[in-house]
Amino acid sequence: MSSVTTPTAERAAPAAPPADAAGSRLGALLRVPTLGPLGALLLACLYFSFASDRFLTGGNLSLILQQVMVVGTLAVGQSAIILTAGIDLSNGAVMAFGSIVMTKLAVAGGLPAWLAIAAGIGVCALFGAVNGSLVTLVKLPPFIVTLGTLNIAMALTHITSKEQTVTGLPTVLTKLGDTFPLGQTRVTYGSVLMLVLFAVAWYVLRHTAAGRHLYAVGDNPDAVRLAGVDVRRQLITVYTIAGALYGIAALLLVARTGVGDPQAGQTENLDSITAVVLGGISLFGGRGSIVGALYGALLVGVIRNGLQLTGVDSVYQILITGILVIAAVAVDQFARRRRK
């Protein structure tokens, strides 16, 4: 055991100094919202690299990314919606419907693959637009609206697929499941796409007016409206873009599984919310960083993967995730109370 201990201890060392050395900047550092999620992620990685010598290999890390790419992509859209103080329960079901639409159109409909993909993404975006319109124009609570569209999307999935798995897909649909070499390991295109989506979302949220308005809408919608920003248009746009992202998640799902599966997407809505919450984004809106949601998604992936490697029943992954979610929300609540 001790032979394993030494190298990991060295690896952990560089992470420690900033906190110690910074001194006066410690306070500022502690206010970085993604610090907690990143710390939890690094801690989990540290633990599993002790527990299993197969954990910290390029192949395994690439596998984790691949396992996370679908939920991660959903979490990008979910983050944007939660930042506006909304929530989306429908995204897993919408993704499943999107995946059936694109596979069915390509296989049975005989459409060119790219057109089928576009149609699938378009259908998901349409669902997003419906969610956004009901939330803003009819002023219904996002929780109820998306609970409704969850059921509608699920029903449409079963109706259009006739409960049949769609197989024999053209290769274009599964292209994102292919890998390319990176040093010694092979990386899935889809996981790179997920990372790119996170990067783009981060840029938009942090460096553009639209992104700042999104935060402000979650923080104090009245202030944004009084500042002359069209809040309703902004919200509908957010839900629609989130929907399009679910469409991309649908394509990643198809690429990973190689089929159009009507049973897919039943837990992904809660998984994406879990990732967002673990990432330190406030369920009350307006606070948190989308990078945190990536850490949150990775944290769940790392725990699941690590427990599998160490031969622990996967039920414990669910148990641990549950505890972490409650801890993360408790931290958020505590921070809110302190601000008041």
Add this chain to the structure above:
Amino acid sequence: MTAQTTKSSDMPAESGGAAAGQAGQTVQSVEPVLEARGLVKRYGHVTALDGCDLELLPGEILAVIGDNGAGKSSLIKALSGALTPDSGELLLDGKAVRFHGPADARRAGIETVYQDLAVAPALDIASNLFLGREKRRKGVLGTVFRMLDRDRMQSEAAGHMAELKIGIRSMKQAVETLSGGQRQGVAVARSAAFARHVVIMDEPTAALGVKETGMVLDLIRQVRERGLPVVLISHDMPAVFDVADRVHVQRLGRRVAVVRPGEIEMSDAVAIMTGAAPGNLAAG
């Protein structure tokens, strides 16, 4: 009705130049910056504005006082574009204007500071100051990538805050870390920075303690020093009498009096406001 009894003693105060240095007797020598004529607004059976007039002269602080239900809010909403009156007209620099939303009024150069501290607490000061009016980087970064120019917004925000003598060091601070008075300072600085004609302040001291109220009153004076006339709506009579050049008394949806703080006791103004004493204007 109070409106029937016209008291002539204070008549000149209504139309006289309240701008600094103007003699009280000159009639209509100064053109109002903002003028409302015969505004009417009804909500079902309730008449919020019943032929209401208002005149704001250049460089003055005009306080609007009135009991609850006197139509203060409706009047202010009409001036700031949040409400479109059923009839009556608004004149800005002598030209008739019609607002269909707060954005219209803002475009016309009227900025409003709202009662409920209309800031986004989690955003920093600079982001709040430029909310809805963000500045983008020059070149491709700004046009194609729509990247915000944070440095420029921060330095300009610091300039605007300094101009009103608000001592806050970092524009990167989240507004929620500020005191109530400082937050109001951010809201006032935002209006003063972008207003070209008029700043309207709706109960700016309502949520504040004594010391912070004093700070905000100083801010209001600073805005006037910058040459912007201010419409101040407030329940806080001592504050009104401290800072206002003229006081518009609103009652039952109309203007019933215009008084000068130096020429009338606070209690008399309150009496007019509640209807215990007659106003000095005939209602139109």
